[in-house]
Amino acid sequence: MDSSWHFRRLDASDAPALHALEKACFTLPWSEEQCRAAFGSAAFAAFGLEGADGLAAYISVYFTADEVEVLNLAVSPELRRRGVGYRLLGLALRTAAKMGMQKAVLEVRVGNAPARNLYERHHFTVVGKRPRYYADTGEDALIYARSLTAPDTEKGKDFA
Numbered sequence: 001m002d003s004s005w006h007f008r009r010l011d012a013s014d015a016p017a018l019h020a021l022e023k024a025c026f027t028l029p030w031s032e033e034q035c036r037a038a039f040g041s042a043a044f045a046a047f048g049l050e051g052a053d054g055l056a057a058y059i060s061v062y063f064t065a066d067e068v069e070v071l072n073l074a075v076s077p078e079l080r081r082r083g084v085g086y087r088l089l090g091l092a093l094r095t096a097a098k099m100g101m102q103k104a105v106l107e108v109r110v111g112n113a114p115a116r117n118l119y120e121r122h123h124f125t126v127v128g129k130r131p132r133y134y135a136d137t138g139e140d141a142l143i144y145a146r147s148l149t150a151p152d153t154e155k156g157k158d159f160a
Ligand SMILES: CC(C)(COP(=O)(O)OP(=O)(O)OC[C@H]1O[C@@H](n2cnc3c(N)ncnc32)[C@H](O)[C@@H]1OP(=O)(O)O)[C@@H](O)C(=O)NCCC(=O)NCCS
Pocket: 025, 026, 071, 072, 073, 074, 075, 076, 079, 080, 081, 082, 083, 084, 085, 086, 087, 108, 112, 113, 114, 115, 117, 118, 119, 121
């Protein structure tokens, strides 16, 4: 990747680009309006990787009192397996930890091996299951969680 690539916090003006990425990456993409509306909540935040051709990857999260929920993580197909998803998740977890969040949670399709491997590399573990959670395929959702507090940030368990 050349020097034009940069990570930045996204805002409502990024809704069209977010929707385009959602369509390229998900079977049930968020509409442009859903993307724009999400920024209306103070608890919502999104971070993206942008290059000369625009937004190429993003992660969205929801901050509650002491917990961050990862809502979506998407990397455009031509940029995958280059560490982008791993770095974006690390950025979101570091931000949440700095804000004082104690824990991170997320849901993922049981059959989504790339995403599950990525979350497990970031030390998430399965804590529950929602049977037939996804409307399109009836697939189960797995609930993953990890602590963001000191014991988990020791060597080998940080957010790098
Ligand atoms: C899941 C996704 C975000 C991964 O992004 P990525 O930038 O390609 O991932 P990275 O290159 O950072 O990979 C980090 C680790 O994730 C795992 N991983 C990523 N892609 C994988 C694949 N195709 N198969 C198996 N493991 C994979 C590996 O453990 C990898 O580490 P390694 O490369 O050292 O083996 C990307 O495939 C994607 O956008 N998928 C469609 C949308 C989606 O399913 N999002 C997650 C659900 S919300």
